Amino acid sequence: MKPDNKLDLDANVPWCEPAWYQNQSSPYYNQSHRKLRDNVRAYIDKNVLPYALDWEQAGVVPAKDSAKFVRSGIPFDDVPSEYRPSHVPTLTELPGGKIDPFHTLIIADEMARIEGGVPIGLAGASAVGAPPIIHYGTSAQKQKWLPGLFSQETSFCLGITEPNAGSDVARIQTTATKSADGTVYTVNGVKKWISGAPSASHMATAVRTGGPGRDGISVLVIPMSANGVYCEKIHNSGHNAAGASMVDLENVEVPVENLIGEENKGFEVLMKNFNRERFLLAVQCNRHSRTCLTLSFQYALQRETFGKPLIDSQVIRKKLVDIAHRVEAHWAWLEQIVANVKASPLGWQAPELASPIALVKVQGGLMLELAAREAQQIFGGAGYQRGGKGATVEQISRDLRLLVIGGGSEEILADLVIRQELAGMKRRAKL
Secondary structure (H helix, E strand, O other), X not given: OOOOOOOOOOOOOOOOOOHHHHOOOOOOOOHHHHHHHHHHHHHHHHHOOOOHHHHHHHOOOOHHHHHHHHOOOOOOOOOOHHHOOOOOOOOOOOHHHOXXXXXXXXXXXXXXXXXXXXXXXXXXXXXXXXXXXXXXXXXXXXXXXXXXXXXXXXXXXXXXXXXXEOOOHHHOOOEEEEOOOOOEEEEEEEEEEEOOHHHOOEEEEEEEOOOOOHHHEEEEEEEOOOOOEEEEEOOOOOXXXXXXXXXXEEEEEEEHHHEEOOOOOHHHHHHHHHHHHHHHHHHHHHHHHHHXXXXXXXXXXXXXXXXEEHHHOHHHHHHHHXXXXXXXXXXXXXXXXXXXXXXXXXXXHOHHHHHHHHHHHHHHHHHHXXXXXXXXXXXXXXXXXXXXXXXXXXXXXXXXXXXXXXOOOHHHHHHHHHHHHHHHHHHHHHO
């Protein structure tokens, strides 16, 4: 259970929530969004937040709690309705639970209120592991794997990163060799820092089926129970409950029916998946920064030094404002991107969104680094202690590096943005 002296995430302090949560006018949200937000928050406040730090410290979310979560209707909002079991609750007022990208934004923001790697431990790895099947799988593959997400019969992790290939996906070395009769692939290689691997039933895996570079990559769904799959948890600074792991693949036989999309065309599958993944990471950066702001503001109101509250110090007020203006501007940028996702026929897969999503993720990481630093400065020693009033700020300070590096490091994404914008400039010049 949370300590009695832990500060309140729902405290009524300035900038504790996005403007639309506070009944300010917005063109983006309607009653279905408000109902979704209320339902998700009520579930998390009751069933997750009181236990999250304990689960994070233990390094695992109890199976009964993750099973309850996947049945709640909160996760897997991108799974088409025909693959969602009828017993899954409808969390909006729209027919059949239909949602738009702003519902996705709300779910991501609410989930980011949870500390540590618990969101991934609940079901989050499937949020990045299942989209290759959702967008590129055959009807048979979707029917085989997607309905089981809501009962935990199936759960996914995404196997891209390797010891020598991180943000540079084209360098992966894991091989998949097709048998002479064309019925199976034999996979050999190592995947590293694979979140959710210990609890996943399947891994959507980047493998090399052709020559070097991006044109030789395919995506295979590998059962984690297959012979030759060995999973060992990595002990990182934060996100303990996410279960980041090393996955060894030794002569693993995978049926060709588990190929997602076309052979040697997997790079496109992975790259288009990155748009949504990077956006979700940017939303986490925003909410974690807002959490640092909310808790720091509360602490500054309560804590007295030299006979007066911290909030009376101009230096402390400046720190709070430095976080606030970044959080509010970043949220407005997130909303603008979501509006473009909603307007595009390709949705999250739209190639023109790769640049702004990468850039908003870069900015989110820089913002979170500042927010965590300033929050710890305001909390002092309490922000360095595990447990007590500064527990959440301390946890965020250890978790943030994953958000900054995950989905593509700041340096790689910044270069991607420049290259994308230069290419766009050249295309426009030819018109």
